[in-house]
Amino acid sequence: MAHDVVVLGASVAGLTVARRLAAEGYDVLVLDPNQEFRSAAIGHGVAAVGHASTVATMTIAYGVAGALEHARRNLAAMAEIRQIHPGLTTMTLRDSSLPGGDERETREVAELFRTAGAEAQVDRWPGGAALVTQALCVDVDEYARLLRAAAVAAGAQVVHEVTVTHLTRREGITRIGFRNNLAWVRDAGDVGGVAVIDTLGVSPWGRAARIGPAQWVPVLRCIPARPRTEVSLHATGPAWMIRPVGEAALVVGQKVSLSSIDAATAGLAQWARSELGASALETGRMAIDPSDHGRPVVGASAIPGGFYARGNGRGELMNGTASGYYLAGLLLGDSPANALPRFSRMRAYGSRLLRQRGAEG
Structure with a gap:
């Protein structure tokens, strides 16, 4: 049968x-x-209602309804993750992934997240704005x-x-x-x-x-000079995400092609040493299936x-x-x-x- x-x-x-x-x-x-x-x-083991850059791009490509559906699916996923792993860690996610840190667009994404049922705030500083939400963090193994x-x-x-x-x-x-x-x-x-x-x-x-050929992402684990207390997303620079893991940190780079992964990995390591004062670096790479916006x-x-x-x-x-x-x-x-x-x-x-x-x- x-x-x-x-x-x-x-x-x-x-x-x-x-x-x-x-x-x-x-x-x-x-x-x-x-x-x-x-x-x-x-993967990086972080789940959230969404990323500002992703939702902004999806809103342009598919409209508000499509982006709202994406956020609602992610909220349902977060409830599922909590059910599987009640002992997970909840952290603040400071999202500066919107290019230019546009405050108006950041506020629009925050309002969309609130409409979906999530808590979201906007932090301002002279150079732009960041979206602040909550993230679930797990050990992927x-x-x-x-x-x-x-x-x-x-x-x-x-x-x-x-x-x-x-x-x-x-x-x-x-x-x-x-x-x-x-x-x-x-x-x-x-x-x-x-x-x-x-x-x-x-x-x-x-x-x-x-969608297309596999993309590559440099990753590294390190011990930053100052312990990190928040998950952060970045629009520019070698690092896309920095996630605290106890006293250490997991740094995930921007997406690149296979031909660029070696240089991207070296660049990420150099950035971590200079910007984070990182020591005990362990580098790696991850192949990923590309997504749709x-x-x-x-x-x-x-x-x-x-x-x-x-x-x-x-x-x-x-x-x-x-x-x-x-x-x-x-x-x-x-x-x-x-x-x-x-x-x-x-x-x-x-x-x-x-x-x-x-x-x-």
Whole structure:
């Protein structure tokens, strides 16, 4: 019998949607090519209602309604993150990501956030203005463990170290062929799903949803001369985000191409030494799937049963959770174009009843 939903990728988006659907009684299988936690333990580990530069750009591209929907999805994602990780850290986010620090535009973004239901203030100084909101901060490795455990506890089956080899759609079911990554395991696997959610870009619909070639981001951990107490975002300079991690700091750079990543990493390290008085530097790089004006590319494909989440980028915690939450809403909704079929819903209802009776007994 085919699964109700097969999720490709135990990413933050994949595990979030798997947990929500499994909690409703649906039969959910997650296939992931990496070792446990690897696909979800990425990004800077900060979630917020939004970034000023992203929301300003989205307002121009899609109008106020589109930007407002983005903020509301992020707020729903923050509630989801709190549920998974009650012991997370809340910090002030000082957002100076708007080029030029335009005060009028900053106030417009703050008002949009307040309309969405978030608290937002504007701080002024002679050179411009900053948007001040609250951010959730997690250790990405710890959150990956907690999220996977929550998905499994809800009833999702999560299988790691398998690579999808082919997909075929026939008579309402997508067959997914896969193989074990271990060289000495030659047996191929095959499963079916009424719906298939691709968070890896390995399906025809997942590849089609890609915005462009991968982007690269330099990152470094360091110990600043003065401990940081706030998360900050910057429009200019090598650093895009500075996040406190105890006495240390995580510095995330601006997006660059592959050909520029070495120079960008060196420039970020030099900036950290001169501007932060940083010591004990550890540098690295991150490859990210580009987004659409800062918004993840998430939704339903024209191919029946095909769903996707792409472009979660540096903000995997925030964007991935928002994408997973949104996809679960599509599949649990009333629209016949996207919702799971009646048979799956009836089976999920029966599963919920059995679970409730087991808890009561």
